[in-house]
Amino acid sequence: MEQNVLKDKITIITGAGRGLGEALCHGFADEGAIICPWDIDEQNLNNVAESLKKRNSLGRKAKLDITDEKQVENEVNEIEQEFGRIDILIANAGILHSYEITDFPEQLWRKVIEVNLVGYFICxxxxxxxxxxHKKGVILQINSKSGKKGSYWNSAYAASKFGGIGLTQSIALDLAPFGIRVNAICPGNILESPLWQTSLFQQYAKKWGISVDEVRRKYIEQVPLGRPCTYRDVINVAVFLASDYASYMTGQAINVxxxxEMR
Ligand SMILES: NC(=O)c1ccc[n+]([C@@H]2O[C@H](COP(=O)([O-])OP(=O)(O)OC[C@H]3O[C@@H](n4cnc5c(N)ncnc54)[C@H](O)[C@@H]3O)[C@@H](O)[C@H]2O)c1
Known part of the structure; x- marks a missing residue:
């Protein structure tokens, strides 16, 4: 791929404050994109926006909740007024609550669907x-391997991500006549992410009565290529899908x- 393949592309990234969203901000900035980071967490958002500003890659930052239709509508209008267009949306913001089905609090189950599925729809x-x-644009959803295969104690998350693939395919059909491509990326376990480091490792170690190291080994053993998914693995595919190199691809959900998934 040529360098600066996304030069001056106005790119909204949701859930940009930390984890994969933050990494995508920098990965896309490396390719010349102008980033509009969105997050509900103001402190993290400000930190990311500051580092994007230092490298001249900041468009407009916004502290917002992607499940609030009015906030999203207003911010999209502001970006359109300032830049005249939006080239790329990366719907990355997502949450996970993990319970066995009979213990799952209904409000938390609904919340996962609300952020991961309804939030994606609204954006x-x-x-x-x-x-x-403009008869042009790219929408990418960060989905998950749990969007294609049910996952233990994860009924809400898997349901939200399966729904995300249906939404991706359906809006890809709606928007194809307008030259807009819509695809999803389904990453494996990104063990370097805060989600794993601050929460899932400890939760699973407790649940199964094993050490954090054993949890790590258990997850890596499931991967034929013998290592966890990294931010870079996801960025590489996202940059490709957002670029014209993928101009004949729409409605796909690409496993990374x-x-x-073969095991
Ligand atoms: N970490 C993994 O192993 C992994 C694997 C596969 C897929 N994913 C997907 O990647 C995406 C990012 O995951 P992550 O691990 O970086 O998570 P994370 O929890 O580190 O980051 C998510 C970000 O989204 C923000 N956010 C949450 N709710 C929001 C809302 N209503 N409005 C705006 N922002 C909101 C949070 O403040 C946070 O900054 C998610 O969609 C997740 O499902 C993650």
Whole structure:
């Protein structure tokens, strides 16, 4: 791929404050994109925006909740006014609550669907209105391997991610006549992420009565390529899908799992 393949592309990234979203901000900035980072967490958002500003890659930052339709609509309008267009949306923001089905609090189950599925719908809806005017654009959803295979204690997360693939395919059909491509990426376990480091390792170690190191080994053993998924693995595929190199691809959900789904 040529360098600066996303030069000056106005790119909204949701859930940009930490983890994969933060890494995507820098990965896309490396390719010349102008980043509009969104997050509900103001402190993390400000830190990311500051580092993007230092490298001249900051568009507009926004502290918002992607499940609040009015906030998303207003911010999309502000970006359109300032830059005249939106080239790329990466719907990355997502949450996970893990319970066995009979213990799952209903409100938490609904919350996961609300952020991971309804939030994606709301962002895509308003960004697509702008992209349609220009007959061009790319929408990428960060999905998960749990979007294709049910996962233990994860009924809400898997349901939200399966739904995300249905949403991706359906809006890819709606938007194809307008030159807008919509695809999803399904990463494996990103063990370097805060989600794993601050929460899942400890939760699973407790649940199974094993050490954190054993949990790590257990997850890596499931991967034919013998290592966890990294931010870089996801960024590489996201940059490709966002670029014109993928101009004949829409409605796809691409596994980035080291072959894990074959096991
Ligand atoms: N970490 C993994 O192993 C992994 C694997 C596969 C897929 N994913 C997916 O990647 C995406 C990012 O995951 P992560 O591990 O970086 O998570 P994370 O928890 O580190 O980051 C998620 C970010 O989204 C923000 N956010 C949450 N709710 C929001 C809302 N309502 N409005 C705006 N922002 C909100 C959070 O503040 C946070 O900054 C998620 O969609 C997740 O499902 C992660």
């Amino acid at each position: 895509a809806k308003y960004v697509a209105k702008v992209m349609k005017k 799992t080291g072959g894990q």
